[in-house]
Amino acid sequence: MATEQAIRLLQELLGPRLGLSKADLAAHGKSESYFPDMPPDAVAYPESTAEVQGIARICAAERVPVIGWGAGTSLEGHGLAVQGGVVVDFSRMNRVLDIRAADMDVEVEPGVTREALNEDLRATGLFFPVDPGANASLGGMAMTRASGTTTVRYGSMRDNVMGLEVVLADGRVIQTGSRARKSAAGYDLTALFLGSEGTLGLVTRLTLRLHGIPEATTAGICAFPDMNSAVAAVTETIQMGIPMARIEFADAATAQAFNAYAGTDMAAAPHLMVEFHGSPESAAQDAERFAEIVADHGASPFRWSAREEERRALWSMRHNGYYAILASRPGARAVVTDICVPISQLARAVEETQADIAASGIPGPILGHVGDGNFHAILLIDPERPEDLTEAKALSARMSERALRLGGTSTGEHGVGMGKTAFMRAEHGEGWDVMGELKKALDPLGIMNPGKLVPPTQ
Amino acid sequence: MATEQAIRLLQELLGPRLGLSKADLAAHGKSESYFPDMPPDAVAYPESTAEVQGIARICAAERVPVIGWGAGTSLEGHGLAVQGGVVVDFSRMNRVLDIRAADMDVEVEPGVTREALNEDLRATGLFFPVDPGANASLGGMAMTRASGTTTVRYGSMRDNVMGLEVVLADGRVIQTGSRARKSAAGYDLTALFLGSEGTLGLVTRLTLRLHGIPEATTAGICAFPDMNSAVAAVTETIQMGIPMARIEFADAATAQAFNAYAGTDMAAAPHLMVEFHGSPESAAQDAERFAEIVADHGASPFRWSAREEERRALWSMRHNGYYAILASRPGARAVVTDICVPISQLARAVEETQADIAASGIPGPILGHVGDGNFHAILLIDPERPEDLTEAKALSARMSERALRLGGTSTGEHGVGMGKTAFMRAEHGEGWDVMGELKKALDPLGIMNPGKLVPPTQ
Numbered sequence: 001m002a003t004e005q006a007i008r009l010l011q012e013l014l015g016p017r018l019g020l021s022k023a024d025l026a027a028h029g030k031s032e033s034y035f036p037d038m039p040p041d042a043v044a045y046p047e048s049t050a051e052v053q054g055i056a057r058i059c060a061a062e063r064v065p066v067i068g069w070g071a072g073t074s075l076e077g078h079g080l081a082v083q084g085g086v087v088v089d090f091s092r093m094n095r096v097l098d099i100r101a102a103d104m105d106v107e108v109e110p111g112v113t114r115e116a117l118n119e120d121l122r123a124t125g126l127f128f129p130v131d132p133g134a135n136a137s138l139g140g141m142a143m144t145r146a147s148g149t150t151t152v153r154y155g156s157m158r159d160n161v162m163g164l165e166v167v168l169a170d171g172r173v174i175q176t177g178s179r180a181r182k183s184a185a186g187y188d189l190t191a192l193f194l195g196s197e198g199t200l201g202l203v204t205r206l207t208l209r210l211h212g213i214p215e216a217t218t219a220g221i222c223a224f225p226d227m228n229s230a231v232a233a234v235t236e237t238i239q240m241g242i243p244m245a246r247i248e249f250a251d252a253a254t255a256q257a258f259n260a261y262a263g264t265d266m267a268a269a270p271h272l273m274v275e276f277h278g279s280p281e282s283a284a285q286d287a288e289r290f291a292e293i294v295a296d297h298g299a300s301p302f303r304w305s306a307r308e309e310e311r312r313a314l315w316s317m318r319h320n321g322y323y324a325i326l327a328s329r330p331g332a333r334a335v336v337t338d339i340c341v342p343i344s345q346l347a348r349a350v351e352e353t354q355a356d357i358a359a360s361g362i363p364g365p366i367l368g369h370v371g372d373g374n375f376h377a378i379l380l381i382d383p384e385r386p387e388d389l390t391e392a393k394a395l396s397a398r399m400s401e402r403a404l405r406l407g408g409t410s411t412g413e414h415g416v417g418m419g420k421t422a423f424m425r426a427e428h429g430e431g432w433d434v435m436g437e438l439k440k441a442l443d444p445l446g447i448m449n450p451g452k453l454v455p456p457t458q
Numbered sequence: 459m460a461t462e463q464a465i466r467l468l469q470e471l472l473g474p475r476l477g478l479s480k481a482d483l484a485a486h487g488k489s490e491s492y493f494p495d496m497p498p499d500a501v502a503y504p505e506s507t508a509e510v511q512g513i514a515r516i517c518a519a520e521r522v523p524v525i526g527w528g529a530g531t532s533l534e535g536h537g538l539a540v541q542g543g544v545v546v547d548f549s550r551m552n553r554v555l556d557i558r559a560a561d562m563d564v565e566v567e568p569g570v571t572r573e574a575l576n577e578d579l580r581a582t583g584l585f586f587p588v589d590p591g592a593n594a595s596l597g598g599m600a601m602t603r604a605s606g607t608t609t610v611r612y613g614s615m616r617d618n619v620m621g622l623e624v625v626l627a628d629g630r631v632i633q634t635g636s637r638a639r640k641s642a643a644g645y646d647l648t649a650l651f652l653g654s655e656g657t658l659g660l661v662t663r664l665t666l667r668l669h670g671i672p673e674a675t676t677a678g679i680c681a682f683p684d685m686n687s688a689v690a691a692v693t694e695t696i697q698m699g700i701p702m703a704r705i706e707f708a709d710a711a712t713a714q715a716f717n718a719y720a721g722t723d724m725a726a727a728p729h730l731m732v733e734f735h736g737s738p739e740s741a742a743q744d745a746e747r748f749a750e751i752v753a754d755h756g757a758s759p760f761r762w763s764a765r766e767e768e769r770r771a772l773w774s775m776r777h778n779g780y781y782a783i784l785a786s787r788p789g790a791r792a793v794v795t796d797i798c799v800p801i802s803q804l805a806r807a808v809e810e811t812q813a814d815i816a817a818s819g820i821p822g823p824i825l826g827h828v829g830d831g832n833f834h835a836i837l838l839i840d841p842e843r844p845e846d847l848t849e850a851k852a853l854s855a856r857m858s859e860r861a862l863r864l865g866g867t868s869t870g871e872h873g874v875g876m877g878k879t880a881f882m883r884a885e886h887g888e889g890w891d892v893m894g895e896l897k898k899a900l901d902p903l904g905i906m907n908p909g910k911l912v913p914p915t916q
C-alpha cells in the first residue's frame with residue numbers, strides 16, 4: 001500500500017526521527033478546540049531543508065498527504081490529518097540562524113517559537129512583535145497569517161515576514177522575497193504563502209522584520225459601565241490619531257474569568273487594556289490623553305504604569321485569556337470565533353453578538369484585539385452534550401454572517417482550517433474557486449494538508 | 459481574423475468608445491522610457507465593470523491580448539502591446555465612489571489619479587500616501603505595487619490596498635479582501651494581484667487605506683561633502699529610530715539638474731530631503747535631532763521649515779526629478795534603473811554604481827527613496843546612438859546583479875514589465891517558474907498583457 005511504502009522510505013530517510021508510536025500519533029492528531037481527534041499515520045521530525053524535500057518527494061511519489069506542524073495551537077483544526085498521512089513536525093528545526101541588527105531583520109527556522117526568538121533578541125534592543133496568545137511557532141504563525149495584541153501598531157505576519165524558503169509539493173525548493181524592504185519584482189509569492197495553512201508547501205526558513213524596543217512604554221487598564229462606552233473610547237482614540245501599541249477589550253465575563261484564574265480583582269465589567277510606545281514624554285502624554293478620553297466615556301480612572309513587572313503581569317494575564325475562560329467552565333471545550341469588522345461597525349457587531357449569545361444559554365465571554373476591529377467569543381461547550389456543539393456552531397455561523405454583512409471577514413487571524421470553510425463561499429464568492437485553482441496549480445496531486453481552506457475537490 | 463472579429467464585437471459593445479484612430483493607437487503604443495513603440499490594434503474606454511467583463515469575454519473568445527492602461531507612466535514597457543491586441547484605457551472609470559472617514563478607507567475606480575484622490579479627500583483631514591513621481595492612476599499603481607517618498611513611513615501599495623475588484627481573463631468578476639483591517643480567510647488574493655502588472659486580470663475597483671493628515675509637518679534639505687556621509691546619516695537616523703515620513707537622496711548631478719530645471723540654487727553636492735510628521739513638538743524635535751546627526755556627518759546646516767508653501771516646493775521639485783534629469787541632456791531618452799538593497803548595503807551599492815557609471819561615459823544622475831534602501835540611476839542615452847543603449851543596458855544589468863549579490867531586488871518599485879524579465883531567473887530561481895504556473899492557472903490562454911513579467915511560454 002502507498003502509505004506503508006511511504007513509511008518505509010521515510011524510515012530510511014529519517015531513522016528514529018520518524019515517529020510511529022501511538023503516543024506520537026495521538027499527540028499530533030488533536031487540536032486546541034472542539035474537533036474530533038484525527039491522528040496521522042506517521043510523524044516526521046526533519047532537521048534540514050534537504051530532509052523536508054526528501055519527505056515531500058516520497059509523499060508525492062506515493063500520493064500520501066503531508067501536513068505541517070508547528071506548535072499545534074491553531075484553532076480551526078488546521079493540523080488534523082483528515083485523510084491520514086504524514087505530519088511534519090518542525091520542532092527540531094528551531095534555530096535562530098542570523099540576527100542582522102543593522103538591517104533589523106532575522107533569519108529563522110520555522111520551529112522557533114515567538115518567545116524563544118524574543119529571548120534570543122534581548123541583547124540587541126530589537127524585538128519581533130507578532131504575539132498570538134499561545135507560544136506558537138513562527139512557521140505556524142506565518143501559515144495562519146497570525147496577528148496579536150501589537151498588530152494595531154506593528155502589523156500582522158503579513159507585514160513582518162520579508163521572505164520564505166518553501167518546499168513545494170513536488171519537492172522543488174524556492175526562496176521568496178528578499179532582504180530589501182520592498183520589491184516590485186513580480187508576483188508577491190511571500191504573501192501568497194502567508195496564510196496558506198500548509199496547503200501550498202512547507203516552510204523551512206523565514207526572514208522576519210524586527211523593530212526597535214521603544215525607549216519608553218506605558219500600559220494600563222480601566223473598566224467601563226458598559227460595552228458600548230468601551231468601544232466608543234477605542235473608536236475615538238483611533239480617530240484622534242493617538243498611536244496605540246496595544247488596545248485589548250475584555251467583557252465582564254472575561255474579567256471574572258481572569259479573577260478566578262490569575263487572582264486579580266477586576267470589576268465585573270467590560271475593560272480596556274492599552275499600551276503606548278515612544279519617548280518617555282510621548283508615551284506618558286499618550287497615556288494622559290487616553291485617560292481623558294476614557295474618563296469622558298465614564299470609565300474607572302485609567303491606572304497606568306511604566307514599570308516593567310506591572311506591564312508583564314498585565315499582558316501575561318491577557319495572553320492567558322483563552323485558558324482562563326476555558327477554566328471558568330471545568331471540563332468544557334471551546335468553539336472559538338474570530339470575526340473582524342470595520343471599526344465603525346465594531347460596537348454593533350459586539351452588541352448583536354452579545355445579545356445572541358445571551359439568548360442561547362451557552363457561556364461565551366468576549367475578548368479581542370479591538371484596535372483592529374477583531375474580537376473573539378469563546379463559546380464554552382460541554383463535550384458530553386452534542387446539542388451544545390450544535391448551538392455553538394449556529395452562534396458561530398451567525399457571527400460570521402454578521403461580520404460579512406458589516407463589511408468584515410469571518411476570520412481576522414485564526415484562519416480557515418476545517419472550521420471556517422463553510423463561510424468561504426459567502427465571503428469570497430468565485431474568489432474561493434480562484435483559491436482552488438491556485439492550489440491545483442501548485443499541488444496538482446492535492447497532497448498538501450488536504451481538506452483545509454480550499455473548496456473540496458471530488 | 460480573430461482580431462477583426464474582436465474589434466467588431468467591441469464596437470458593438472462600446473460604440474464610439476472603441477478607439478481605432480492612428481493617434482489613439484500611437485498614444486497607447488509608447489512608453490516613458492527607451493522601448494520602441496508598439497501600438498495596439500484598438501483602445502477600449504470602458505465606463506463600468508460590466509463593460510470590462512464584456513471586453514474580457516470577447517477577447518477570450520477570440521484569443522486577443524488585453525492590456526490595461528492607467529496613466530501610462532510605468533517605466534519598463536509594462537503597457538506595450540508586444541503581440542498587438544486591445545488596450546483597455548481606464549481613464550473614464552475615474553470616480554471616487556465612497557469616502558468612509560470613520561473607517562479611514564475609500565472606494566475608487568482604477569482611473570482615479572493619486573492627485574485627484576487627494577484633492578477629493580482634502581476636506582476630510584485624511585490623505586492617501588503613496589506618491590510615485592508621476593501623477594499615476596491608482597489602478598496602475600496597484601498593478602506595479604508602486605511606492606514613493608512616504609513609503610518609509612506609510613508603506614507601499616502592498617500596505618495600502620485593502621481589497622480589489624478584478625475581472626479575470628475568462629470574464630469572471632471577483633472581489634478580494636474586505637473592509638476589515640486584517641483577515642486570515644484564505645489565500646491573500648489582494649496581494650497576489652498587487653504587482654501583477656495586468657497579467658492576471660483587470661482591476662475595476664479598489665478599496666484603499668487612508669491616513670490622518672498629521673497635526674504638524676516639518677521638512678528640509680541639506681548638502682553633504684560626499685555620498686558616503688549622506689548615506690551614513692540616513693542609516694544612523696533609521697537606527698536611532700527617528701520616525702521619518704520621507705527621506706530622499708539626490709546626488710550632485712541631480713542637484714544641478716534641479717537648478718537648471720526649477721531655478722533653485724542647490725550646491726553641486728549630494729543632498730538629503732526629509733520630512734517629519736507628528737505633533738508640533740515632536741515634529742520639531744525630530745527635525746532638531748536630525749539636524750544634529752547630519753551636522754556630525756559634515757552636512758551643510760539643515761534648513762527646515764513647517765511652512766506649507768516651502769514644503770510643497772521641495773516635494774514638487776523632487777517629484778519632477780525624472781523630468782529635470784531628462785531635460786539636462788536635450789533629446790535624450792532614459793534607461794531608468796531601480797534597485798533596492800538592505801540598508802546596511804546601501805552605501806556600497808551607491809558607491810559601486812557611481813564608479814561604474816563614471817567609467818561608462820554615460821550620464822547617470824542618481825536619486826532615490828533611500829530610507830527604503832531604494833535608488834535609481836537615470837541613464838541618459840542618445841536615441842541616435844545604439845551604442846548608448848547597449849552600454850546603458852549593460853550598466854543596468856550590473857546594477858541588478860549587484861542588488862541581488864547584496865541581498866536585494868532588481869526592482870524596488872517600478873516592476874518587471876518587459877525591461878526586467880532578464881533578471882527574474884537570477885532573482886527568483888524556480889520561483890519564477892512558480893509565477894508562470896500561477897499565471898497559467900488564472901490565464902490559460904495567455905491573453906492578459908502577454909510578454910510581461912512571467913517566463914515566456916513557447
Ligand SMILES: Cc1cc2nc3c(=O)[nH]c(=O)nc-3n(C[C@H](O)[C@H](O)[C@H](O)COP(=O)(O)OP(=O)(O)OC[C@H]3O[C@@H](n4cnc5c(N)ncnc54)[C@H](O)[C@@H]3O)c2cc1C
Nearest residue numbers: 068070071072073074132133136137139140141147198203
Ligand atoms: C491560547 C491561544 C491564544 C491564541 N491567540 C491568538 C492570537 O492572538 N492571534 C492569532 O493569530 N492566533 C491565536 N491563536 C491561534 C494560534 O496560536 C495561531 O493560529 C498560530 O499561528 C498557530 O501557530 P502554531 O505554531 O501553533 O501552528 P500549528 O497549529 O502547528 O499549524 C498551523 C497551520 O500551519 C501549518 N504549518 C505549521 N508549520 C508549518 C510549516 N513550517 N510549513 C507549512 N505549514 C505549516 C499547519 O499544517 C497548520 O495548517 C491562539 C491560540 C491559543 C491556543
Ligand SMILES: Cc1cc2nc3c(=O)[nH]c(=O)nc-3n(C[C@H](O)[C@H](O)[C@H](O)COP(=O)(O)OP(=O)(O)OC[C@H]3O[C@@H](n4cnc5c(N)ncnc54)[C@H](O)[C@@H]3O)c2cc1C
Nearest residue numbers: 526528529530531532590591594595597598599605656661
Ligand atoms: C516621473 C516619473 C516618476 C516616477 N516615480 C515613481 C516612484 O517614485 N515610484 C514608483 O513606484 N513608480 C514611479 N514611476 C513609475 C510609474 O509612475 C508607476 O509605475 C505607476 O504605478 C504607474 O501607474 P500608471 O497609472 O501610469 O500605470 P500604467 O503605466 O498605465 O500601467 C502600469 C501597468 O499596470 C497595468 N494596468 C494599469 N491599469 C490597470 C488596471 N486597471 N487593471 C489591470 N492592469 C492595469 C498596465 O497594463 C501596466 O502593466 C515614475 C514614473 C515617472 C514617469
